[in-house]
Amino acid sequence: MRTITALAALVLVTAIVATSRAQSPASSPATPRYDKDRALILPADYRRWILAGTSLGLSYAEGAAPEHPMFHETLIEPTAYQHFVETGEFREGTMLVLIVHGVEEGSVPSRHGQYAAAVHGVEMAVKDRARIPAGWAYYAFGDAPRAGAATAQPNTSGSCYACHSKNAARDNVFMQFYSLLSAAAPPARAR
Amino acid sequence: MRTITALAALVLVTAIVATSRAQSPASSPATPRYDKDRALILPADYRRWILAGTSLGLSYAEGAAPEHPMFHETLIEPTAYQHFVETGEFREGTMLVLIVHGVEEGSVPSRHGQYAAAVHGVEMAVKDRARIPAGWAYYAFGDAPRAGAATAQPNTSGSCYACHSKNAARDNVFMQFYSLLSAAAPPARAR
Numbered sequence: 395m396r397t398i399t400a401l402a403a404l405v406l407v408t409a410i411v412a413t414s415r416a417q418s419p420a421s422s423p424a425t426p427r428y429d430k431d432r433a434l435i436l437p438a439d440y441r442r443w444i445l446a447g448t449s450l451g452l453s454y455a456e457g458a459a460p461e462h463p464m465f466h467e468t469l470i471e472p473t474a475y476q477h478f479v480e481t482g483e484f485r486e487g488t489m490l491v492l493i494v495h496g497v498e499e500g501s502v503p504s505r506h507g508q509y510a511a512a513v514h515g516v517e518m519a520v521k522d523r524a525r526i527p528a529g530w531a532y533y534a535f536g537d538a539p540r541a542g543a544a545t546a547q548p549n550t551s552g553s554c555y556a557c558h559s560k561n562a563a564r565d566n567v568f569m570q571f572y573s574l575l576s577a578a579a580p581p582a583r584a585r
Numbered sequence: 586m587r588t589i590t591a592l593a594a595l596v597l598v599t600a601i602v603a604t605s606r607a608q609s610p611a612s613s614p615a616t617p618r619y620d621k622d623r624a625l626i627l628p629a630d631y632r633r634w635i636l637a638g639t640s641l642g643l644s645y646a647e648g649a650a651p652e653h654p655m656f657h658e659t660l661i662e663p664t665a666y667q668h669f670v671e672t673g674e675f676r677e678g679t680m681l682v683l684i685v686h687g688v689e690e691g692s693v694p695s696r697h698g699q700y701a702a703a704v705h706g707v708e709m710a711v712k713d714r715a716r717i718p719a720g721w722a723y724y725a726f727g728d729a730p731r732a733g734a735a736t737a738q739p740n741t742s743g744s745c746y747a748c749h750s751k752n753a754a755r756d757n758v759f760m761q762f763y764s765l766l767s768a769a770a771p772p773a774r775a776r
Binding site for chain 1: 684694
């Protein structure tokens with residue numbers, strides 16, 4: 395009888411584990427990972443993240459427009475996106491990635507317009523007070539001379555943080571350029 | 586004894602179900618759904634799909650460039666994307682969505698460039714021989730006069746299919762405009 399009770403309990407526990415594992419694998423929060431030098435590791439699956447917004451030739455610089463405009467796509471890590479959809483907040487560990495593309499035109503059948511071609515750079519914005527006291531930090535992976543780098547140290551000039559902190563529509567995130575992310579905000583928090 | 590054996594078997598079955606459910610919920614293939622009139626239902630989660638490519642002002646029309654260029658983003662349903670990554674093939678049930686955005690510029694701190702703003706239209710390409718003998722069919726959800734429609738009948742002019750069939754780099758899909766999807770193809774199948 396004791397054996398039967400123990401086995402019945404095991405069935406129950408196994409079933410509970412089954413249910414919780416089946417429901418939760420996609421929602422356990424993803425967080426940034428660093429190497430032994432505290433460099434941010436580019437997440438392997440970043441190209442599967444959720445689209446926040448798209449731009450062409452966007453530049454914050456004074457003076458002339460960029461000589462070589464680029465397509466930019468900003469993606470957000472899915473579990474941080476889900477948290478944002480539910481709360482309107484970017485939780486600790488939120489990661490956004492910016493993919494910088496060269497511009498092409500003319501492939502058949504296009505007769506007008508431009509499309510994003512080869513990837514020229516990858517940058518990230520990460521909210522992690524355990525790594526940077528200010529919270530948000532900015533990383534460039536793909537720019538020369540480190541094209542294709544798998545790790546990056548944070549930008550230390552302060553210029554990224556200062557501009558984001560001053561101008562971002564919400565918590566250092568340039569929502570004003572991210573129409574899809576803005577549309578996904580909970581209604582009471584939308585702007 | 587028979588009870589113990591039965592319970593032990595139940596533990597084993599529950600554990601197997603637990604394992605398979607925990608590993609597979611994200612990979613059970615998503616397929617298109619239709620209403621009673623066989624209209625395609627716009628999937629609720631399409632804005633969480635995986636980015637294939639981005640363009641601005643892309644047009645296949647002869648003559649002058651579009652008077653109001655739009656940003657286009659093409660996304661692919663994640664389980665069809667995974668199948669493509671593994672095989673280089675678009676399986677039956679593959680769904681792509683095209684989001685059409687108006688263009689804005691000038692929000693602080695941008696000094697140059699343009700970004701995707703309000704969504705003006707949503708279109709889909711679906712490979713489903715059970716619905717359309719040719720396989721691929723094309724649907725417009727958001728264009729006037731049906732902006733924001735939740736269902737759509739396939740385009741029946743034949744012009745979408747003919748152009749895709751003639752010009753697509755692979756299986757009716759305009760890979761030539763989708764740099765990220767092209768980069769995700771298995772190496773032996775990349776082009």
